[in-house]
Amino acid sequence: MASKNLKIDIKSGTISKEVATIIFDGELDAGSINKISACFDTIRKDGKKYVIIDMSKVSSVSSAALGELMGGRKLMIELGGDLVLAGMNLEVRTKLSLMGANKIFRFFNDLRTAVNAYKWEFQHQADAIKLSFPSNLKFVPPVRQLVSRIAKQKGYGNRDSFRIETIVDEVCNNAVEHGVQGSDDDIDMSINIDKDKIELNVINVSDPQKAAALKALLKTSMEKQLKIDDRRGRGLALIKMLSNKMSVDFSDKGTSVHVTKVREE
Amino acid sequence: MDIRFPYKIHIQFPGDLDYIPPVRKFVSEMLQVSNFTPRFAYRSEIIVDEICNNAVNYGCVTNDAKVELVCEIKDDHVDFQIKDEGGSKEHIRRLRQAMHTEEDKKDDIHKRGLGLEIVKMLSEKIDLEIDSRNLTSIHVVRKREDIEREPKQ
Numbered sequence: 001m002a003s004k005n006l007k008i009d010i011k012s013g014t015i016s017k018e019v020a021t022i023i024f025d026g027e028l029d030a031g032s033i034n035k036i037s038a039c040f041d042t043i044r045k046d047g048k049k050y051v052i053i054d055m056s057k058v059s060s061v062s063s064a065a066l067g068e069l070m071g072g073r074k075l076m077i078e079l080g081g082d083l084v085l086a087g088m089n090l091e092v093r094t095k096l097s098l099m100g101a102n103k104i105f106r107f108f109n110d111l112r113t114a115v116n117a118y119k120w121e122f123q124h125q126a127d128a129i130k131l132s133f134p135s136n137l138k139f140v141p142p143v144r145q146l147v148s149r150i151a152k153q154k155g156y157g158n159r160d161s162f163r164i165e166t167i168v169d170e171v172c173n174n175a176v177e178h179g180v181q182g183s184d185d186d187i188d189m190s191i192n193i194d195k196d197k198i199e200l201n202v203i204n205v206s207d208p209q210k211a212a213a214l215k216a217l218l219k220t221s222m223e224k225q226l227k228i229d230d231r232r233g234r235g236l237a238l239i240k241m242l243s244n245k246m247s248v249d250f251s252d253k254g255t256s257v258h259v260t261k262v263r264e265e
Numbered sequence: 266m267d268i269r270f271p272y273k274i275h276i277q278f279p280g281d282l283d284y285i286p287p288v289r290k291f292v293s294e295m296l297q298v299s300n301f302t303p304r305f306a307y308r309s310e311i312i313v314d315e316i317c318n319n320a321v322n323y324g325c326v327t328n329d330a331k332v333e334l335v336c337e338i339k340d341d342h343v344d345f346q347i348k349d350e351g352g353s354k355e356h357i358r359r360l361r362q363a364m365h366t367e368e369d370k371k372d373d374i375h376k377r378g379l380g381l382e383i384v385k386m387l388s389e390k391i392d393l394e395i396d397s398r399n400l401t402s403i404h405v406v407r408k409r410e411d412i413e414r415e416p417k418q
């Protein structure tokens with residue numbers, strides 16, 4: 001018996017050619033299985049491989065309907081995509097978790113978060129974070145922890161996160177050390193993180209004399225390998241060792257250090 | 266190197282709940298290195314968590330929405346300001362309502378969440394600004410508890 005309590009709306013092409021958004025409105029009961037199955041057939045024929053289901057208007061989900069959703073997910077996984085659930089109310093989310101569905105499906109609070117997760121995973125969209133803080137060595141540990149925690153939160157492994165933390169520590173220590181002492185100018189940091197790499201850009205207002213010393217140090221480190229007993233430049237050597245790309249720009253506005261670290265794990 | 270007060274920290278991050286735990290920890294650690302007590306830092310962390318959660322859940326509509334947090338740290342208090350792109354009319358109405366709830370009209374708190382009530386409880390002052398484009402800014406002031414203050418006249 002077909003369910004009269006479920007309305008289905010399919011939206012395609014708004015996010016990407018391969019993504020379909022299904023909006024369920026009503027009860028996902030045993031009688032709705034045929035409708036759900038037909039909906040997945042339509043999506044498969046349209047060549048979609050990633051499905052986001054908007055569950056915000058769903059009032060209940062039966063175990064039979066959940067089975068049908070699992071079938072849809074299996075189909076999408078086989079095509080190289082996924083099927084995720086977004087915007088469930090607390091009651092539906094709790095019931096699905098009790099049925100163990102949270103171990104199979106990815107749940108998102110809302111459609112926007114689900115779309116961003118797709119873009120992160122499949123389109124390699126980068127997230128941008130900007131930070132500015134006073135030029136003081138005491139603030140470096142919280143800053144390096146922040147970047148490391150962000151990397152971990154976005155799925156980077158412990159080793160990668162720790163290496164990123166070390167790079168941030170060295171870059172920020174240099175920015176404070178080579179900046180104008182006692183100035184009110186902040187250190188500006190921008191972080192671009194995507195699934196494959198993290199890019200850091202740290203800008204400080206440089207003391208002209210210290211900037212000249214830094215230029216000389218950079219030249220030295222470019223021309224020869226630093227020795228273990230070299231007193232200066234170990235930080236730069238460490239950054240170069242741990243990152244995949246590093247460059248330093250000097251301008252009237254200040255010194256800008258750009259570092260790229262590719263994800264290894 | 267002594268820390269000079271006041272100072273500001275600006276952080277702008279994507280409107281995504283993933284970023285809130287690192288951001289709240291960061292603010293807490295910045296306060297602790299600035300000689301605020303662990304208790305003050307932890308309570309400030311709760312404020313940051315609540316206002317950031319509200320900003321992400323209700324104030325971010327577009328896919329590339331961003332949240333901006335500015336902390337001005339003074340020797341005796343901290344100002345937190347959070348800005349988001351503004352949510353729907355309904356969310357803004359609920360936000361205004363939550364901001365102006367009187368002590369004796371708290372019966373419906375559980376219908377709309379405890380977030381702002383917790384922030385009010387932990388802070389001295391809380392203000393809301395909504396501009397013509399619905400850009401929302403919440404300003405929270407928290408005074409430190411471990412210093413002597415001039416008695417009120």
